[in-house]
Amino acid sequence: MKHYISTLLIFFPFFAVAQVRPQQHSLSTLTGKVIDGDTKQPIQSATIVLLRKDSSVAAQVISQPDGDFTLKNLPEDPYILQITVVGYQPIYRPIPGGHRTAGTPLNTGTIRLKPVAAQMQEVAVVAQRPVFRTEIDKKVFNVDQSLASKGGTAQDALRQVPTLNVDATGNVTLRNGSPTILLDGKQTQLTLDQIPADQIQSIEVMPNPSAKYDAQGNHGIVNIVMKRNRKPGMNGSLTGVGSTLGETYGFANLSVYKHKWNFTFNGMAHGHRSLANTTTTYHDLLSNTTAVQHGHSVTIGPFQSLRLGVDYNMDAHNTFSLSGHVGFGYHPTGGSQTTDYLGKGGVLDTIGSRGTYNADRFVFTHSNFDYAHTFDKSGEKLTASAALETYHGNDHGNYSFQYLDKGGAALGNPYLQQYRGFGSAHNLTLQSDYTDPLQDGKAKLEAGVKTILHGSRSFQDFEDDSAQRYVINPNASYNYSYDNNTYAAYTSFSQQLGAFSYMAGLRFEKYDYTGHLLDNNTSFGYHQNGLYPSVYLTEKFDDNNDLHLNFSRRVNRPQWWQITPRINYSNPLNPQAGNPNIRPENTNLFELAYNTQLSSIGLNTTLYVKNTLDPMMAYNKPISSTSNDTLLSTYENGNYSNTYGAEVIARIPITKWWNTTTNFNLFETDINADNLSQGLSNSGFSWFAKLNSDMKLFRLYTLQLTGNYNAANVIAQGKVLASGGMDAAVKREFLRHNAGTLVLSLSDIFNTQRSRIDTYSSGVFFQDAITKPETRVLKVSFMFSFGKELNGERHKATLESNG
Incomplete structure (x- = not known):
């Protein structure tokens, strides 16, 4: 029982942070979010550049892991917003000038980037999602396009992921070692053949995980991310x-x-x-x-x-x-x-x-x-x-x-x-x-x-x-x-x-x-x-x-x-x-x-x-x-x-x-x-x-x-x-x-x-x-x-x- 009490005491300071008074935005702040237009997943490390009329750079920032970005201390002039990232079509969007209500930042909303592969296939009237994207500490593979795993289990889905090998007995290896398998970032008693592949959104492969993840498992981590409904x-x-x-x-x-x-x-x-x-x-x-x-x-x-x-x-x-x-x-x-x-x-x-x-x-x-x-x-x-x-x-x-x-x-x-x-x-x-x-x-x-x-x-x-x-x-x-x-x-x-x-x-x-x-x-x-x-x-x-x-x-x-x-x-x-x-x-x-x-x-x-x-x-x-x-x-x-x-x-x-x-x-x-x-x-x-x-x-x-x-x-x-x-x-x-x-x-x-x-x-x-x-x-x-x-x-x- 003492383990449970000590753990709750550890949690208390973090909940207390939620009560901090929110910060006030300046009048010259531009915020937004960048996501994959197909998978609806956030895009990290996209380059967001704000260009003046003469094409000079007014401000520049890199998107966060959740896709959010913020540009501050901007004169209220008209701009061109340019967003680029490897594997996606660049996007350009005009940002009007003019005054706004005090304390209200300008929000571009959610900006969806199209993968390069999707652009090339528009002629065939079929937009394929990119197979994977690379983040600073992981590779994220989308399994929606994996036909061989349709109607199957997580074992079938993992067989389609590059870098992973699933042998005839169902054992998963990553770079010739057995990785730690997580479900939505947590340990699970479920076996791979008890997880439906149709409910999997993506598979995150981390051969070299960061300190944020459990240290257990010296052959890396495979995290199975389940789908979350976003349709109204x-x-x-x-x-x-x-x-x-x-x-x-x-x-x-x-x-x-x-x-x-x-x-x-x-x-x-x-x-x-x-x-x-x-x-x-x-x-x-x-x-x-x-x-x-x-x-x-x-x-x-x-x-x-x-x-x-x-x-x-x-x-x-x-x-x-x-x-x-x-x-x-x-x-x-x-x-x-x-x-x-x-x-x-x-x-x-x-x-x-x-x-x-x-x-x-x-x-x-x-x-x-x-x-x-x-x-x-x-x-x-x-x-x-x-x-x-x-x-x-x-x-x-x-x-x-x-x-x-x-x-x-x-x-x-x-x-x-x-x-x-x-x-x-x-x-x-x-x-x-x-x-x-x-x-x-x-x-x-x-x-x-x-x-x-x-x-x-x-x-x-x-x-x-x-x-x-x-x-x-x-x-x-x-x-x-x-x-x-x-x-x-x-x-x-x-x-x-x-x-x-x-x-x-x-x-x-x-x-x-x-x-x-x-x-x-x-x-x-x-x-x-x-x-x-x-x-x-x-x-x-x-x-x-x-x-x-x-x-x-x-x-x-x-x-x-x-x-x-x-x-x-x-x-x-x-x-x-x-x-x-x-x-x-x-x-x-x-x-x-x-x-x-x-x-x-x-x-x-x-x-x-x-x-x-x-x-x-x-x-x-x-x-x-x-x-x-x-x-x-x-x-x-x-x-x-x-x-x-x-x-x-x-x-x-x-x-x-x-x-x-x-x-x-x-x-x-x-x-x-x-x-x-x-x-x-x-x-x-x-x-x-x-x-x-x-x-x-x-x-x-x-x-x-x-x-x-x-x-x-x-x-x-x-x-x-x-x-x-x-x-x-x-x-x-x-x-x-x-x-x-x-x-x-x-x-x-x-x-x-x-x-x-x-x-x-x-x-x-x-x-x-x-x-x-x-x-x-x-x-x-x-x-x-x-x-x-x-x-x-x-x-x-x-x-x-x-x-």
Whole structure:
């Protein structure tokens, strides 16, 4: 309870700031806001210039992250307002002279800039939104134009994002590491296949996050930003999806925006089905024996979720938001596993046959409260939020294992095991942020506090069949709980000095982790205090060329499965266990990036270095010192690892009806872990490539092709082998006002997506593990949009003033 009270006391000074008397504007002040004309997202670092009649510059400023700009101390003369930014059409707007009422600034309202790509495609009567925009500490990718993700989940949407790789098993990597996934800037219990892609507005990719964001995650952050209704009146959509995998989806979205209120409803029903095949070959190099294991599993079951939200725009300065989200599902999984044990010379000796069944039922809830206060001073803003997530689930299942001779006859009695268990978790996040523009908008101070209180409990009883009755197996059963709490504060300062700008920040985090083995009343864990700086330097040569130099320090703390000291025997050939002695890893990230616009081609080039101390890594070792026939997978700290890379993103409009975005990532990895085993070091070169292609055909159809290839790359004890694939989707809009949208998509056209990892220890073992899910799936989705917008210039003006 004391944690909650202390956190509320931290929040109090920030709420008090909201009571400061608003500043008075001078008579000669010009304010406005710049947004993307398609996505309605604010544009940061746009150059706003006020020109006199003789074309001389009267004033100049750079737009803020929220798109706002302010020009002060202006004589009341007529001007020309010029706004330019890389990737958008420049805009010119006359500003009349004359006197205004005292205390009333001149506001240009919301100014919408058209992307360069949209200008080129007007002849084809199709305006495509830009694939992404670059901000000082992130890249923002719009997913609305991603056809392959229509009717899908966040996992499908992330597959379409340049710089990100999603493998056949759904694991997301950014520059060959696993990033931290956030939902609207907050941690979430939801998995990617529980987030509808149609509700995603954009995806923010931050390989080198600023001090404003959590320090956790040394492979960057991926923030999924959900859509927020900005259309007046009642609007909504209904979507139905079916696939050859047997999966079905249904989505319903409804929003009502009237006067000061905005109500939203989102519903999802998912008939889940997934298939996976595995092949693991293990060679014991000491005894010259081999085990070949083939596995097959099918998971089915429904998942449903409902979300309700309300926004109340009390006045021009205060907005309150409240939302609630509940989801529940039931996922039974059946599987089989056959292991051939081969003696010397590859001769079959015995066979192991294993059957598995598991059924889990779960429910989660999420509630969120947000408050935003804007001051009269343009860009000054205070926000506060509280979010609570809970999870409850139970599962049960059974295993059977039988040894067979090489002819298939049973050897002895089968081994039977059953289990039951439950789990629960909660996550409370409290956060407040304050932004204050200084020096007439040429500088900015940001500060904030954040507290994350997380707790979890897991219980599972395993019972073995003995003399026709089941008895508890204490070696397999566990009763475990843990708490991990984070207390953070940050501040950052940015300033514009002509063509040069910088942002420097520092974050402090106090982290506490405590695990409990409840059956034997033992505890373990660690406590850590850390400072995490970030620095961003930018030189803007002209409207089409800018150079960035960035640095940040990050930390990656062990997850519960990496630290829990229990052994999971679900795969008897390769059991898994955590390591309570594992330490967090710290990473220094450096980036040198150059952005340019070459005619209609947008080019983003980045050189990066990632230095990690005490890297946490998966480590395989024989489970017994006297036998090498079974490997234990656990986690250990190595000495260090370094990655040197170059990444290129190019946005290329080939013709008026054909646009492409290409992404290349070339990198060298050096790993040193000889503290674990003498000579255990590895290094190698690898690369990743992705191509997104959009074509408008016959003025009726939109065709999208997405291809990716991930070359083999090294890990401490081996390498991850190459994989790749191609997706295709075609869209047709019809009905009045294009209210109906039909999308036909085929994922992994050539059925090449898979995960394959080779691990080895010189003279001890070699293991080849292949996982091949069902990835070639034909999907049909149909979406019907409806709505009636309110009329009235007054209401429209209110919407624009709210961004």
